[in-house]
């Protein structure tokens with residue numbers, strides 16, 4: 541990380557206040573987390589997007605899995621199956637058939653077991669992932685684009701999507717508020733968006749500290765709590781449709797939320 545000219549400083553993504561000095565004890569040099577006066581936890585300095593593409597692309601970090609033990613892999617696999625089911629259930633329950641936008645789509649694999657009544661579209665910052673997803677999505681009538689979400693959301697046109705997926709995405713996004721705000725343009729009036737992010741309030745974070753799985757420097761640039769996630773979606777003018785205690789259990793590392801644009 542010698543070239544610091546490729547680092548971008550940011551304001552608090554929730555309240556836009558400038559960086560303060562409330563450094564937290566969680567870091568991986570040179571990356572750190574701060575807690576704003578509004579309580580939002582974020583990385584005030586992040587790698588710029590070009591750098592993300594080349595050096596920190598998500599799939600590259602995932603390729604480190606060769607070093608992970610068999611036990612952990614089995615646990616991840618089981619967890620993965622449960623996660624996919626939850627996404628599928630929420631989609632079926634809240635999103636009408638039609639076009640679905642997956643922001644931070646990765647390789648597109650999560651659509652493998654999802655009904656063919658949904659036509660998948662995706663955005664991903666990683667060239668490799670977006671290319672892979674595009675191959676999968678094209679076969680189902682959709683497409684995947686490699687770009688920062690803030691730049692392409694309006695390219696899809698007004699009132700296009702029956703639903704949006706932001707699974708393991710908002711914690712990566714430099715401008716999560718902008719994305720949420722702009723997403724409404726391309727969503728249908730009765731569309732729903734499904735969010736899954738690590739829950740900073742999880743017990744595991746308190747127990748494991750810096751080793752908590754929700755910390756991934758410098759990829760996870762935002763850390764949401766149930767309260768800050770609620771504030772952000774409500775500021776972006778969404779109504780919360782589903783977010784009950786079971787969606788943000790302190791014993792889970794993640795939380796789920798379903799929202800829809802306010803009319």
Ligand SMILES: [Zn+2]
Pocket residue numbers: 552553554555556557576577578579580
């Ligand atoms: Zn703030």
